[in-house]
Amino acid sequence: MTNASQTSPIRLNNRDVAQVFYDIADILEILGENRFKVIAYRNAARAIELLSQDVNRVYQEGGPEALEALPGIGESIAQKIAELLETGRLGYYEELKAQVPPGVIEMMHVPDVGPKTAKRLWQELGITSVEDLEKAAKEGKIRQLKGFGAKSEQRILKGIELMRGRQESRLPIGVARPLALEVVDALRAAVPGELIQRLEIAGSLRRWKETIGDVDILVVSPEAGRVMEAFRALPMVVDVLVSGERKTSVVLPSGLQVDLRVFKAKHWGAALQYFTGSKPHNVALRELALRQGWSLNEYGLTATRHPELPDGAERFFQTEEALYNFLGLEWIPPELRENRGEIQAALEGKLPKLIRLQDIRGEVHGHSKWSDGRATIAEMAEAARARGYSYWAVTDHSVGLGVTGGLDPQAAQKQAEEIAQINRRYQEQGIDFRVLQGVEVEILADGSLALPDETLAELDVVVASIHSAQRQDRETITERCLKAVRNPHVDILGHPTGRLLGKRPPTELDIERVLQVCAETGTVVEINANPARLDLNDIHARRALELGCKLVINCDAHATDGMEIMEYGIATARRGWVTAKDVINTRPLEEMLALLKDGRRHG
Numbered sequence: 001m002t003n004a005s006q007t008s009p010i011r012l013n014n015r016d017v018a019q020v021f022y023d024i025a026d027i028l029e030i031l032g033e034n035r036f037k038v039i040a041y042r043n044a045a046r047a048i049e050l051l052s053q054d055v056n057r058v059y060q061e062g063g064p065e066a067l068e069a070l071p072g073i074g075e076s077i078a079q080k081i082a083e084l085l086e087t088g089r090l091g092y093y094e095e096l097k098a099q100v101p102p103g104v105i106e107m108m109h110v111p112d113v114g115p116k117t118a119k120r121l122w123q124e125l126g127i128t129s130v131e132d133l134e135k136a137a138k139e140g141k142i143r144q145l146k147g148f149g150a151k152s153e154q155r156i157l158k159g160i161e162l163m164r165g166r167q168e169s170r171l172p173i174g175v176a177r178p179l180a181l182e183v184v185d186a187l188r189a190a191v192p193g194e195l196i197q198r199l200e201i202a203g204s205l206r207r208w209k210e211t212i213g214d215v216d217i218l219v220v221s222p223e224a225g226r227v228m229e230a231f232r233a234l235p236m237v238v239d240v241l242v243s244g245e246r247k248t249s250v251v252l253p254s255g256l257q258v259d260l261r262v263f264k265a266k267h268w269g270a271a272l273q274y275f276t277g278s279k280p281h282n283v284a285l286r287e288l289a290l291r292q293g294w295s296l297n298e299y300g301l302t303a304t305r306h307p308e309l310p311d312g313a314e315r316f317f318q319t320e321e322a323l324y325n326f327l328g329l330e331w332i333p334p335e336l337r338e339n340r341g342e343i344q345a346a347l348e349g350k351l352p353k354l355i356r357l358q359d360i361r362g363e364v365h366g367h368s369k370w371s372d373g374r375a376t377i378a379e380m381a382e383a384a385r386a387r388g389y390s391y392w393a394v395t396d397h398s399v400g401l402g403v404t405g406g407l408d409p410q411a412a413q414k415q416a417e418e419i420a421q422i423n424r425r426y427q428e429q430g431i432d433f434r435v436l437q438g439v440e441v442e443i444l445a446d447g448s449l450a451l452p453d454e455t456l457a458e459l460d461v462v463v464a465s466i467h468s469a470q471r472q473d474r475e476t477i478t479e480r481c482l483k484a485v486r487n488p489h490v491d492i493l494g495h496p497t498g499r500l501l502g503k504r505p506p507t508e509l510d511i512e513r514v515l516q517v518c519a520e521t522g523t524v525v526e527i528n529a530n531p532a533r534l535d536l537n538d539i540h541a542r543r544a545l546e547l548g549c550k551l552v553i554n555c556d557a558h559a560t561d562g563m564e565i566m567e568y569g570i571a572t573a574r575r576g577w578v579t580a581k582d583v584i585n586t587r588p589l590e591e592m593l594a595l596l597k598d599g600r601r602h603g
Contacts, residue, residue, distance in 0.1 A: 013238065014048050014055050014253035017084060020093055021045035021077070026108050027096040029115035043072035048081070049175060052182035052236040054253040059085050103129030111159035111505045112471050120145060134160050151473050162505060172501040173205070174531025174568065176212035176256060180205055183236060183258055184217065190230040195221050198268055202275040206334045208571035210501060210534050214257040216275050224262035231260050267299045269317030273324075274298035280339035281332075288327055288343065301326070335574040352579050355553075357570050359580040361588060362391035363563065364438060364461045365494060365526065365554035370415055371396035371406050374559040377415075378422055381435050383560035391589045393436035394419070395463050400442040400450030407439055409455045416458075434589055436460035440494060445469040447483030449490070456489035461596060463526070465494035466507070474508040481514050485523045491596040492552055493518060495528040495535040503532075511540055519548040522597050524584055527576075529555045529569025541576030550595060551583050 025041035047070050048055055058066050059082060067078035084090045097105075100122075107118045107130055121127040124145060127136055136142050137153040137160075180201055188196060196219055200206070203216035221227045228248045232240050241257065242249040249259045263271045274282060275298065289296040293306030294315070301323075303313035317323040321331040329346040333354055336342040345351045367373035368380055375383070377394050384392035396415070399406040407415065419437045426433050438461035442450040449456070449464065456462050464484045472480065484490055496514060497506035518525050525544050528535045533556075536544060544551060553569040555562055573583065580586040584595045 012056070012085060012088065013255065014051055015255055017055055017081060018045045018049040020084060020090060021048065023105055024093055024096060026105055026115060027100050030100055030104065030108075030119045031096075040072075040074070040077070044077045044081075047072040049254065050178055051254075052179050052186070052252065054236065054238055055081070056085055057235065101128035103132070106130050107133055110156065110163050111503070112155050113159065130160060130163075152471065155471050159505070170211040170213050171254070171256060172531060173208065173210055173212055173534075174501075174565075175254070176215065177205060177531075179236075179252055179254060179256055180215045180217075180258065183215070183234065183252070186234050186236065187217075187227075187231055187260075190234065191221075191227055195223050195226060197221060197265065200272055202272060203277060206276050207278065207337055208335050208568075208575060210531075210537065210572075212256075214259060217258060217260045218268075218271055218275060219260065219262045220265050220268050221262050227262055228260065265318055266316040269319045269321075269323040270296070270300045271298045273320050276334050276337060278338050281337040281342070284339050284343050285327070288329075292327065294327075333574065335571060336577065338575075352577050354574040355570060355578050355580045355583055355586065357567055359583070359586040360389070360553065360566060360570070362389040362393075362585055362592070363554050363557070363566075364391075364393040364436065364492065364552060364585060364592070365395050365440065365463050365528075366392060366557045366562070367396050367440075368394050370394070370411065372558060377418060377435060379560055380557065381422060381433070383557075383563055385431075385433050387563055387566075390432060391434045391436055391592070393438040393461050395438035395440045395461065398439050398441040398450040400444060407451070409452065412437075412439065412451075412455055412459070438462060440465055441490075442467060443480060443484040445472070445480065447480040449484060449487060453487070453489055456487075459489075460593070461491050462489050463492040463494040464490040466498055470498050470504075470507050472508070474510055477507050478510040478513055481509060482517050485514065485517050486521055488597060490523060492524045492526055494526050494554075495530075495533050495556070496525060497535050497537075497540075499535055500532050501534065506535075512543070515540070515544050515547050515549055518544070522550070524550045524552045524596070527551060527553045527569050527573055527578075529553055529565050529567075529572070531565060531568045534568060534572045536572075536576075538572050538575035541573055541578055545576070545578065545582055551578060552585050553583055554585070 021041050022045040025038050025045065028038045028041065051070065064078045064082045067073055067081050068075055080090055080092055104118050104122045107113050107121065108115060110130060121133065125136060125141065127133050133156065137156045140153065142153045142156065143149050184199065184201065198220035200218050201215065202218050205212050205215055219227055224245055231248055232243060232250065236252050237250045238253050239251040240248065241251060247259065247261050249257060251257055286296045289301060293303060294301040295304045300314055300316040303309040303311055306313065315326065317326065324331045324346065329343065330349060330351050332342050332346050332351065342351065363384065366380060368375060368377045373396065380394065381392055397406045399408045416437055419435050422435050438459050439451065440463045441456065443464050443466045444450055445468065466481065485493055497509055497511065499506040515525065525536060527541055541551065553573055555565050555569065557563045584592050587595065
C-alpha cells in the first residue's frame with residue numbers, strides 16, 4: 001500500500017478522484033445496480049470535477065466533514081474519498097474492478113458503447129479491451145450479436161477513432177465556466193477593490209464556445225505586482241507555469257490552465273478585443289484595419305501607410321466599442337466573433353439584436369417526480385416563478401423509455417388533476433402564473449410515438465425526443481425523426497441530435513432535412529440549454545432560422561436548481577445569430593401557445 005505522502009496531493013488531483021467515482025458508477029451500471037446508486041456516484045464525481053479547490057486541501061483542512069459539505073456528497077462517499085486520498089487506493093473500487101475486466105470500463109469511453117453494450121460484448125463475445133473491440137469490429141465478429149450489423153461495427157470503429165483523437169485538454173464549457181468564475185471571485189476577494197479597476201474573462205469562454213482549452217483573465221490595475229502575487233496564492237492554484245510582471249499562468253486542480261494578464265487602462269479596449277478572439281475574427285479585423293492604414297495589436301492601432309498620418313502614430317482605446325467604432329464598425333458581441341459574416345454586417349449596420357436572458361418568459365420542457373425529476377410539480381413551478389417566469393410546462397417522460405414512473409395515458413390524466421389544483425391555487429391568490437401540462441414523448445425505433453394521439457391531443461405542449469436506438473443509420477433515424485415531426489400533435493423536437501459533449505457524438509440524423517420539415521410543419525426546434533447538450537448547436541440554430549424554423553430554449557430541468565443553466569442556452573442561441581422574436585418562449589403565454597401547432601389556445 002502506498003502511503004499518503006506519496007499520493008496526496010500530487011498523485012491524485014481532482015480529475016483523478018472524479019474519474020474513480022465515474023468508473024464506480026460505470027461498473028455499477030454494468031452490474032445492473034440500482035439506478036439511484038449509480039446517479040449518486042456520478043453526482044459525487046461531478047462535484048469533485050467542478051471543485052475549484054484542491055480536494056486534498058479541502059480534506060486536510062476539514063476532514064470527511066468538509067467533504068460532506070460539498071454538493072452531492074454524503075457521509076458514505078465522503079469516507080470513500082478520504083480513504084482514496086489517505087492511501088492512494090479505495091477498497092470498494094478494487095472490489096468492483098475485480099468483478100469486471102478493466103478494459104470493459106475503458107470500452108465505455110468509446111462513443112456509442114454504453115453499459116449494456118459493453119456488458120454484452122464482454123459476456124457474449126469475450127471482448128475485454130478497446131484493442132479487442134477494434135479487432136473484432138474489423139473482423140466482422142460483432143455482427144454476431146443480435147441487433148448488431150456491419151454498420152454497427154463501422155460506428156464502433158469510428159467511435160474508437162474519435163476517442164483516441166479527442167482533445168483531452170479541452171473541457172466542456174459547463175465544467176470550465178464555473179471553475180473560471182470561482183477563480184475570478186477568489187481574486188476579487190484577495191485583492192483590494194481599488195487595485196482592480198477592470199476585470200473580464202476573455203478568450204473562448206467569453207465567446208461561449210462549447211469547449212474550452214484554457215481561460216484568459218484580463219485586468220486593469222495600477223499595481224500589477226500585487227495582483228499577480230494574490231493570483232499565485234489563490235487556494236485553487238496547484239502549479240505556477242509562468243510568473244511575470246504582466247502575465248502569470250497557473251494550473252487548477254482540474255488541470256485547467258488559467259492565464260492572467262494586466263494592462264494599462266488606455267490599452268483595455270484593444271487588449272480585450274485581441275484576447276477574446278477568435279483568431280479568424282481577429283485576422284479579418286486586422287485586414288480591415290490595414291486597408292485603413294493601421295496595424296492592430298493587443299495595445300491599440302499604429303499608423304502604417306496611413307493617408308494622413310506619419311508611420312508610427314498611435315491610437316489607444318479604453319473600450320472595445322471605441323475601437324470597433326473607430327474602424328467604422330458597430331460593436332460586435334463576443335458570441336458572434338467567429339468570422340461568419342459578422343464584420344460585414346457590422347460595417348453595414350445590420351448586426352442582429354441578439355436574444356438576452358431577460359427575454360425569456362417561461363419554459364416548456366421540464367420534469368418532476370412523475371418521471372425522473374427530483375422535485376414535485378408545485379416545487380418546480382415555484383422555482384420557475386422565482387426566476388420571473390409567467391409559465392412553466394411539466395413534460396415528464398412517457399412510457400417507452402424505461403424511466404421510472406414514465407407517463408402512460410392513465411398517469412397523464414391523474415397528473416392533469418394535480419396541475420389543475422395548482423393552477424386554481426395560483427388563480428385564487430391572484431398570482432399571474434400558469435403550469436402547463438405536457439410530455440416528453442419518446443420517438444420509438446420505428447418513428448411511432450410512445451403515447452396515443454388521443455392522449456397527446458389533450459396536452460398543452462408535446463415535446464418529442466429520441467433517447468434510444470440512437471445509432472441507427474442515417475436514413476433510418478432521419479425517417480424516424482421525420483415521422484414524429486409530421487405528427488400534428490408534436491409541437492417541439494427536443495435536443496434533436498442527441499449528443500453529449502465529450503461523451504457521445506450526435507446521431508447520424510440528416511439535420512438539414514429535419515429542419516426543412518420542421519419549418520414546413522410548424523414544429524418548433526429546441527435549443528437544449530444543458531451545457532452537456534447545447535443541442536441544437538450554434539451552427540444548426542442559425543441554419544434553422546435561415547430555413548424558417550421557430551426555436552425554443554429550454555433547460556430540460558430535473559430539479560429546482562436546474563433552471564439556472566438557461567444562460568448556456570441563451571449564449572448558444574446568440575452564437576447562432578438568434579433574436580428574441582425567433583424564440584417562442586420569449587412571448588407571453590397566449591402568444592406562445594398560439595405559435596404551437598394548430599395555434600393551440602387552452603383556457
